[in-house]
Amino acid sequence: MSVVDAALRAMPVIDGHNDLPLALRARTGYRVTGLRERPELQTDLSRLRAGGVGGQFWSVYVPSDLSEPDAVVATMEQVDAVYRLTAEYPEELAIAYSARDVERALSAGRIASLIGIEGGHSLASSLGVLRSFARLGVRYVTLTHNDNTSWADSATDRPGVGGLNDEGRAIVAEMQRIGVLVDLSHVAETTMRAALAVATAPVIFSHSSARQLTGHSRNVPDDVLVRLRDNGGVCMVAFAPPFVSGQVAEWLAAATEQWQRLGLPPAKDEWTRAPRPGEHLPSSLPAAPATSAFGLPGVPADAPEPFRAWLTAHPRPEATIAQVADHVDHVRAVTGIDHVGLGGDYDGCDRQPIGLEDVSGYPRLLNELGQRGWSQADLEKLTGRNILRVLQAAEDAADEILWPRSPAG
Structure with a gap:
C-alpha cells in the first residue's frame, strides 16, 4: 500500500470549502437527485469517493450584494439544500455538528457533511440570526465575502472600518462563545489581524493560499500565517488558479484591464432564483452565465466579440498540481505541519x-x-487531523453549545 493510500485510509480528506449547494441551485433548482454521477459539475458522490473525501464543509454562499434580509432567506435555502442532500443519500452522507460526529461518520464509511456560511452579510448584523444558524449546525462563518459588511472589511472592497469595528469584534466574540469557527478567507489583511488580535480560540482560513507565492489579495501574508500558528488555527489551501499561479493571476489582471478598456459592463455571477411554492422546474436548467468567481466571463463564447478576439490572442494559462503543492509546502514552512x-x-x-x-x-x-x-503522518494532518483538532478546540472553548447533540454525544 502506498503512503498516500495508507494516509487516506487512516484519515480521509476533510475539505474546507465546496460550493455544490450553489451549483445545485443554479443547475437544478435545488433538486438533489441524480448526484451519484454529475459530470457537468466538479462534485458528485462517485468522485468524492474516488478522491478519498471523508468530510466536507459545504458552503452555503449567497451573493454579498443581496440585501441583508434577502441574504438571510437565501442562506436558509442553502442550509436546507444541504440537509435535503444528506437525506437523499443517507448511506453516503451524514450531517456532522461536532468533531465527534465527523469521527463517527468516518467510522461508518459516510462522508461527514458540515456547513459553512460564506459571508457575514448572511447574519444581517444579528446575533440572534448567528445563534439560529448555529442551532442548525453551521460550523463556520466567513466574516465577509467580496464586499464589506458594515462591521468588517473584505479583501476585494475598499477599506471601510479599518478591519473590524466594535460590532465586528462583538460578532467574533459571540461566534467563539458558541463554538462557531471564525473564517478569515475573503477578508482584508486588516480584518485578519484584528480578528486574530481578539480571538480566544483557533480560527481558520477555509480556502486561501499563500500571498508570498502569489500576490493575490485573497491569499494570506506570512506575518498573518505566523499569528495563525500562534493562535492554533489552520490555513486550508485553496486550489483556485488565480490564488496558486502567478501566471494566471497576471492573465486575470490583464483580462480585467482589457475588459474595462473596451468599456464593457461589469460581469457578475448570475444568482438564479430558488423555486417558488408549487413550481415544478425541469430536471436540468441552463447553466448560469459562465462568469468566474473573479468577475470575468469564464467561457469565451459568452463574451462580446472584441473580448473574444483578445482571449484568442492571449489564451488563459493553466495552474498545476505542483503549484498547489508549492502553496501547501509554503504554509507548512511558515506555520508548521499542524496548521495546514x-x-x-x-x-x-x-x-x-x-x-x-x-x-x-x-x-x-x-x-x-x-x-x-x-510522510504518512504529515499527510494525515493535512487531510483532516488538523481541522478536526481545530473543530474540537472550538467546542472545548465554547461557553454554550447550540447545535444538536447526537444521542451518544
Whole structure:
C-alpha cells in the first residue's frame, strides 16, 4: 500500500470549502437527485469517493450584494439544500455538528457533511440570526465575502472600518462563545489581524493560499500565517488558479484591464432564483452565465466579440498540481505541519488546476507531496487531523453549545 493510500485510509480528506449547494441551485433548482454521477459539475458522490473525501464543509454562499434580509432567506435555502442532500443519500452522507460526529461518520464509511456560511452579510448584523444558524449546525462563518459588511472589511472592497469595528469584534466574540469557527478567507489583511488580535480560540482560513507565492489579495501574508500558528488555527489551501499561479493571476489582471478598456459592463455571477411554492422546474436548467468567481466571463463564447478576439490572442494559462503543492509546502514552512489543510473551492470556480479538475484529484496532490518527502503522518494532518483538532478546540472553548447533540454525544 502506498503512503498516500495508507494516509487516506487512516484519515480521509476533510475539505474546507465546496460550493455544490450553489451549483445545485443554479443547475437544478435545488433538486438533489441524480448526484451519484454529475459530470457537468466538479462534485458528485462517485468522485468524492474516488478522491478519498471523508468530510466536507459545504458552503452555503449567497451573493454579498443581496440585501441583508434577502441574504438571510437565501442562506436558509442553502442550509436546507444541504440537509435535503444528506437525506437523499443517507448511506453516503451524514450531517456532522461536532468533531465527534465527523469521527463517527468516518467510522461508518459516510462522508461527514458540515456547513459553512460564506459571508457575514448572511447574519444581517444579528446575533440572534448567528445563534439560529448555529442551532442548525453551521460550523463556520466567513466574516465577509467580496464586499464589506458594515462591521468588517473584505479583501476585494475598499477599506471601510479599518478591519473590524466594535460590532465586528462583538460578532467574533459571540461566534467563539458558541463554538462557531471564525473564517478569515475573503477578508482584508486588516480584518485578519484584528480578528486574530481578539480571538480566544483557533480560527481558520477555509480556502486561501499563500500571498508570498502569489500576490493575490485573497491569499494570506506570512506575518498573518505566523499569528495563525500562534493562535492554533489552520490555513486550508485553496486550489483556485488565480490564488496558486502567478501566471494566471497576471492573465486575470490583464483580462480585467482589457475588459474595462473596451468599456464593457461589469460581469457578475448570475444568482438564479430558488423555486417558488408549487413550481415544478425541469430536471436540468441552463447553466448560469459562465462568469468566474473573479468577475470575468469564464467561457469565451459568452463574451462580446472584441473580448473574444483578445482571449484568442492571449489564451488563459493553466495552474498545476505542483503549484498547489508549492502553496501547501509554503504554509507548512511558515506555520508548521499542524496548521495546514485543504480547501479546494470546487464548484466555486469555472476551472481548476490540471490534475485537480474535480474532487477526485486529491490523491494526485498527496502523491506530489509524498514525492517531496511528506510522510504518512504529515499527510494525515493535512487531510483532516488538523481541522478536526481545530473543530474540537472550538467546542472545548465554547461557553454554550447550540447545535444538536447526537444521542451518544
